[in-house]
Amino acid sequence: MPGKLKAKIVAGRHLPVMDRASDLTDAFVEVKFGNTTFKTDVCPKSLNPQWNSEWFKFEVDDEDLQDEPLQITVLDHDTYSANDAIGKVYIDIDPLLYSEAASVISGWFPIYDTIHGIRGEINVIVKVELFNDLNRFRQSSCGVKFFCTTCIPQCYRATLVHGFVEELVVNEDPEYQWIDRIRTPRASNEARQRLISLMSGELQRKIGLKVLEMGGNAVVGYLQCFDLEGESGLVVRAIGTACTLDKLSSGSAPNTNTHMHPNTAPASNACNSPSKDGKEPVFVEDLPSSSGPPTPFRALPTSSSSPPPFSPSKPCSRQSSSSDTDLSLTPKTGMGSGGSAGKEAGPLRTLLRQQTQTALEQRGASSSGLLLNAREFPFFTLTSFPPGFLLHVGGVVSARSVKLLDRIHNPALGNTRSYKLLDWNSVTADEPETRDAWWEEIRQEIKSHARALGCHAVVGYSESTSICEEVCILSASGTAAILNPRYMREGCLDIGCTDHRFEDPSPPSCGFCHIPYDELNMPFPAQLTYCYHCRRQKVPDVLFTTIDLPSEAAVAGKGCLIQARLCRLKKKAQGETNATAISNLLPFMEYELHTQLMNKLKLRSMNALFGLHIQISVGENMLLGLASATGVYLTALPAPGGIQIAGKTPGDLSNEHISSIQKRINDTIAVNKELYQINPPELAEEGVGSPIPEPRHRSRLFRSHSESSDELSELDLSHGKKDAFVLEIDDTDAVEDIHSLLIDAPPPTGFYSCNTENMPGISNWTSGVQMFTSVRVLRLSNANLTNQGLNKIFTDLCENLLKSFYFKLRSMIPCCLCHLNFTVAVPEEELIQVTVTAVAMTYDKEQTQEKTAEKPVNKGSLEAEEQLQFPLELCADSSSSNIQTASKISGVAESTNISPRAASVDYGSFADRCSTWLELLRLKAHTIRRGSVKTSRRTQSLAHSVSSLERCSPLQEGRSRSLRSSRSFGGSSVTVVKMTPLSFLPGIRIIKYLGIINMFFIRETTSLREEGGVSGFLHSFIAEVFAMVRAHVAALGGNAVVSYSMKECVFMENPNKNQAQCLINVSGDAVICISETDQESSASTANTGQTGGGGTDGAT
């Protein structure tokens, strides 16, 4: 079905001087789409040419519109020799293809050259006329909206969530073709940029088709990644969550009050009422009865004639080819391989084998009752959910697999459209089915892990790869969860675990913590206690998840970023040997990372991790592991016990030494408690003598049950005997480990940090926003480094980065670094690269202090409650006093007992370690087979609470604050475009999503020194990328990018040749947003608005 694309070239400015003689340029422009090219006239002798061209019209298929970018090339006319290219602009037409988004792209675009960077700007206008017949798409999927945001976008309402969509496209990398030897670097880079642009377009179109097939109209949490496999090709893959979204009536949205109390909200809110606040995703169905205030929120099932909002994810993948056997490397020994492993890994291996077997048995048993379609993946890339959606959380599930990349010599497949567009493509092409099969395998693994945790869904799901030479580690992780069965379409998900428990109304603030699995038949040993909140159901002692903290969760104090960092040396090897070596290292790394996380969590006196992301990067001679998460104290979970140091062999280390370490640890814990204002209802220490041995007793009791049902029982025996987390020091390694624990410096006063969307404990954002990207590369000069030495270096690298951020952003204090996203890579043998993208946001300290000051008035047990209510309260009416807070707190005061935790980690031997480690890492799920290593771990449950219409999340509260600032640049023509990796901007309301921004750039230089060395080169490249993103957003009529992320930053250098190259891929959602105060709004909004005035300096 055809459409007409129209483009007009208006003018240029700040063009570079191309003619040295005259110091001027004779510029003209080529406009290319598909195979059609138009040219403007030459505008002689001007650095600010005015072309004012006619409208160039392209008549094309909408399929092409989706795949192809509009390519604008600015050239310098030369009478005698070839015209010199000044640079190019690629414009993605996609945002023009759906009706609600942008209608025109118009604005100044930086003219970009892969060798010289930005060289002037060009003003272009682009329009599309689609000949409408939207129902009969075959190949195209125009109209499907894409969002990077991992929650239901503001100003939309999800009427249906269909489920997981995935697709991948494979092609050969132009950089590795024979032709690359004879063409210029510029030509090669441009071929690559263009190819990736085409592939992303194609991928998006294909995913769109799947969505349409499922009956959806949007993809939320769209995550697209590139695998630069080098010789073996280029993979572009994407996952997302298909949804049917309804746009909330824009007319009424601005009038609604974000902070409306549930009680005051009209009953009709629940459903289709347009008066519902614009950003609140509303599900059609009513939520299960709530424990909230007596809202007039009666169910509306009558009105919800629409089908249940959940439809099964359809089997939407291709036939899985069996060819993967050729590729899968490594010992065919399968699980048995463990037994043959010698050396230090011995004990663990044996253990592994045992556990693997049991795990398999167990899984077999538990899955027998399931009737899930093998191809169906109940995965959700979303990380935060509408209230009532998420019932319980089982814990983190992850799987990793090591694969050998191999070039397959297949004749090119003619069926993919992108192929025909690429003339050089005739050589070979990789088979997408292979990669598909790999991922399918991993997803299956994840699914079975989730099932073992008694969960039928995986939320906060993501996939990633790390490639070094021909070895590739595929990783996937998510959080096993139980979603509200009411939202499920019949037969959609595993119903095996819906038991009576879920009928119980769980309080919104703790429900998600309740364990989803059967306590008598636990998939792993864990310490369960009754929920400290409702006292009715069991909760685990610690909870790890990959999702964001549910807004209604009850937390004490503030959250903080917790990182575990690890380096492991590995022998250089080739092919299968290498892959096996990596496979063997992986479980150890995961184990260590978890130990670190657990210790650091306890050191901060917290009991839950959100947004957990574990990255394992492979290099030629080492593996890097980096786990980041946001720690928080959930009041529903038991208080974490302290950490105890014990010397195993008293002769080795003096008691003094041990006690000094112990003291340091205790001090650190005390300091941290204060720092993060963790004042749970009752402190663990105080609980020792208090009359609450019951929970402990119960858990003990329970444990014995689990022993009987668990073949690993003997390994658990150690648990109940120790009251605190014990670290035993028996060698210098252990000492090192403990020291490294204590290295993490707390952020300086006035700073907080987290890697999630919202910062637990902070919600009163003011308008200061500063998004930044930082890259640091370290060269290890010393060739014979030990693991310990490397760890230290790596840890210091991360810590120093954080310190640098704090210092740079000190003018924003009080402020919080949100969404700190660390990416590690080993670009070369002795290089470690860390890339960080985050946003610093200012908040109003006054209000916090006010609250703190008032605290002593309340009883200790109420404090946590108050902290929980605090954001809600602010939302409701931030200008009012806090008196209401206290009044809101009701009936939960008794849930204050906390028993000392018992668990232990023993640094003595692997066997011991594993025994205790079981609490955290589900080694039994480690399987090694056919060259792939998969690990899985469990953690605990996070359940979603019901109801809470009063879901006044920190985000919303933040949004209500004013952001007057920086709208216009003092009369200049440049629109200020804010960027944030979060899905919201404080004090600002998103009124329109303009489409996804997904850009890929390559920059290369052959004059590295002249450009200021590697730092100068990368600095200007990143600045250029930001500039191009901003320009595209501004041209779409937008003024902000939300859910921004830098997916890829591949940097290569060759200082000897004075060369460097860098690839950057960024994505995000372009939006139009308005300051909350810009609109006529209700009084309370205005009130809150006023309080958030200042701090526009740092505003992005």
Add this chain to the structure above:
Amino acid sequence: MSVELDVFVGNTTIMDEEVYQLWLDGYTVNDAVKVRMEGGVMDECEASKDVLLSDTMDQYRTFQMCERLLHSPAKLANQLLFQIPPHRQIMLIERYYAFDDTFVREVLGKKLSKGTKKDLDDISAKTGVTLKSCRRQFDNFKRVFKVVEELKGPLVENIRQHFLLSDKLARDYAAIVFFANNRFETGKRKLQYLSFQDFAFCAGQLISNWTVGAVGESSIDPSYNMVEDMDVDLDKEFLQELKELKILITDKDLLDQHKSLVCTALRGKTKVFPEMETSFKNLSRGLINIAAKLTNTKDVRDFFIDLVEKFIEPCRSDRWTAADMKLYLTHYTNSAHILDTFKHQVVWDRYMGVVKSCIFKMYHD
């Protein structure tokens, strides 16, 4: 183990004013780090030296990348590479174009040529301003000079619009450009006591009274204005007319008449009256001769030295106070109007107005 690469890029470009100043002042990264450490920034955020070094390098890089834009400040507002809030842009520009009075004093009136640029290291050594900073300042002068040279219209306004500078800074640049264009001699030992601000004031007087643009709207044909450089060059016609003033000293009667008028007015009003009376003729000859010679470019250059030698120094040796000077010059100027045979009142006023205010400004120790 070494940091190979270290960058930090904000969506809003982060710039520390203190570091910017250090950069402008030509400190090396290491020196800047030292200065910052002494300044106590480290305590602010528990930073270490490494953090400071990394931050300073980042900022220096940012400034270097911005420098290109600062060369044509109008670009800064509509470039896309750096997102800088408007008030920051103003700060960046203003500080970039700021200069050290001690430095500018050294190059004032010199040709802004390569030759002068070569001498910058001497100037740097003499003034204590780093060579880097000297170069920046010198290049700024040159750049402004080059741009406004080709522009028509009022000098100060042109500078302000093209370089987005504050009024004060634009006026200073106008003075620099004016001095450079007319190559006024300012380096002689006798002129050493004068500060840049003294000269800038005088330049302002000359620009607004003695150039073509100065009288543009009122007396001279407007179409003529449009084609000439109005503010940079002195009004040739006016300089010619100045020759007519010679009559005041060549005509004995006029001279005597003038003297008696002035003396009558001054008598009893100052302690140094006797000295004024005796030196009247000398002083008058000095001022009129300066006026008469201004048609020669060479003598234009010596305008200030002449003022000092022919007028200020004699007065100073007679211990005139600034008030005496004011009194004397006021009466000296006004008395000429009463001379009925003296027909060149307009030229006289235009000349004396400037000379008077210049001498007032220059008459200090």
